[in-house]
Amino acid sequence: MLTLREIFVFSDSSPLLFSRYLFLFLFTVMFGIYAFVHNRLNLRSLFLICFGIFFYYRTGGWFFSLLILSAIYDYYLAKAIHVTNSEFIKRLCLVTSVTINLGLLAFFKYTFYFADVINDLFNIDFKPINIFYAASNNWFGTHFDIDKIILPVGISFFTFQALSYTIEVYRKQIEPAKNLLDYGFFVTYFPQLIAGPIVRAVDFLPQISKKFNLTEREFGQAVFLIMGGFIKKTVISDYISINYVDRVFDDPQLYSGFDNLMAVYGYAIQIYCDFSGYSDMAIGISLLLGFRLPLNFNSPYISLSITEFWRRWHISLSSWLRDYLYISLGGNRKGKIRTYINLMITMLLGGLWHGAATKFIIWGGLHGIALAIHKAWVEFVPWAGKQKSIFYNVIAGLITFHFVCFCWMYFRADDVPTVKTMLERITTNFTLADIFLKITTYYKVFGFILVGYMLHFIPRKFKVSIEEKFSTLSLITKIIIVAFIIFTSYQIASSEVQPFIYFQF
DSSP: OOOHHHHHSOOTTSOOOTTSHHHHHHHHHHHHHHHHHTTSHHHHHHHHHHHHHHHHHHHHGGGHHHHHHHHHHHHHHHHHHHHOOOHHHHHHHHHHHHHHHHHHHHHHHHHHHHHHHHHHHHTOOOOOOOHHHHHHHHHHOOOOOTTOOOOOTTHHHHHHHHHHHHHHHHTTSSOOOSSHHHHHHHHHOGGGTTTOOOOOHHHHHHHHTSOOOOOHHHHHHHHHHHHHHHIIIIIIIHHHIIIIIHHHHHOGGGSOHHHHHHHHHHHHHHHHHHHHHHHHHHHHHHHHTTOOOOOOOSOGGGOSSHHHHHHHSSHHHHHHIIIIIITTTTTTSSOHHHHHHHHHHHHHHHHHHHOSSHHHHHHHHHHHHHHHHHHHHHHHSTTTTSOOOHHHHHHHHHHHHHHHHHHHHHHHSSSHHHHHHHHHHHHHOOOHHHHHHHHHHSHHHHHHHHHHHHHHHSOHHHHHHHHHHHHHSOHHHHHHHHHHHHHHHHHHOOSSOOOOGGGGO
C-alpha cells in the first residue's frame, strides 16, 4: 500500500515512469478530473501545467524550478523579438535565448567532461564547482555539495524545444504564444516532457486554442499505442536488458564471441523497444488528452541506407538537427565539400547531445561519415538513385542494419576499450558448439529478441489494420484487454521496471 509520501514526494529510487503502477493510477485520477475541465481552455491549460510540473518533480526532483525559469525568460525574449522593429534587438534577444539555454545545458551536462579534457591536455588539476549550489549555500545557508553537478532529467529535450520556439519566432515562421499560460503549457506538457518527441511550437501552439476533440477511432488508437508501447518497454526491452544485454556489455571478456554478437543485436532491439515504446505511450497519452504529437519512429531497421535510417529513427531529433543546425550551417547550399563538413558537424554535435563522453562523439562521427559517403554515392554513381533489384535492397538493408548495430556498441558500452574488447571476442571467439549451447541456455532471452524484431518488421499497413479492429471493439472489451495486458506484462517482467534509456539525455 503506497503512502502519501511515496505518491507525492520525489525519490531517486522511484521516479514517476509511464510504465509504473503509480503513474497508471495518477493518470487515471488526473484524466477523471480532466473530463470536467477539458473544454474550458484556460482552466485546462492551468490544470495540465500543474500536473506537468508535478510530473517533472516526481521524475526529476527540484529541477522543475529550472523548467519554470526557462519558460519565463524564453517567453519574454520571444515576445521582445516579435514586437521590436530593431533588427539588432531581435538578434540580441535570440542570442540571449540561445546562450542561456545552451549555457545551462552545457553547465549541467558537459562541465565535468570538458574539465577532464582540459586537465588531460594541459596536465592540470582543474576542479569545477556547482555555482548554483555555492550561491544557495552562501545566500540561504544550505549545505549542498558544491562538487556535484546533477543532470536534470530531460534537459536536452526541453532545451531543444525551447530553442525551436525562439528561433521560429525570430524567423517569423510562427506568432509567439498569446500569453505566458499558453507558453507554459507548451513547455511543461508532460507526455513528451522527459524524453520527447521534441515538439515544435508551430505544431503544438495552435492546438492549445482548440476545443477538445477525440473521435471513437482516435480513442482506440490512443489505447492501442499506449498498450503497444507498454509491452515494448516492460516485457521486451527490460527483459532483454536485465537478463542478457547488461551482463555482456558490463564484462564482455567473460563471454564468447557469439554472446557478444547477440548482445549487440539484443541492444539494437532493446533501445528501439525502449525509446519507441516511450514515444508510443507519449503519443497515445497525448491523444487521449486531445493533443496530437508527431510520429517519432517508423520501422528504422528496414532502412536501405543510413540516410533513410535517420528519416525513420528519432524523427523529431533528426529533423530538428536538420532544420536548426545543418541548414543554419549552410546545408547543401555552399558546395559539396561544405555539405560533407556540415553533415559531419551536425552528427558530431548530435552525438555530443546524447552524452558527455568521447564514445558519443565517435558514435555521431561514424554516422556523419556514413551520411557523407551515402550522399557522395547517390551523387556520383549514375544508377544509385534508380529503383534497385530485390537482391540489391537485401544487401543494402543488411549493410545498413549492421553498420547501425556497430555504432550502437559505442552508444551502449561504458567506454571505447569495452567496444574494442567486444569486437575482439566477436572476431576471434566463435565455435559452432558454443552457439548451440548458448541458444539452449538463453532461449527465453533470444525468444524475446526475436519477438522484438518481429514486432518491428510487421508491415505498417498490418499494424494499422489491427489498430482499426481494436478501435471498433466495445469499451468493456477494450478494458478487459488492457487489464489483461497490464497484468500479464507485470507477471512476465523479471524485476522492477527500469528507467527509460533516454532519461539520461
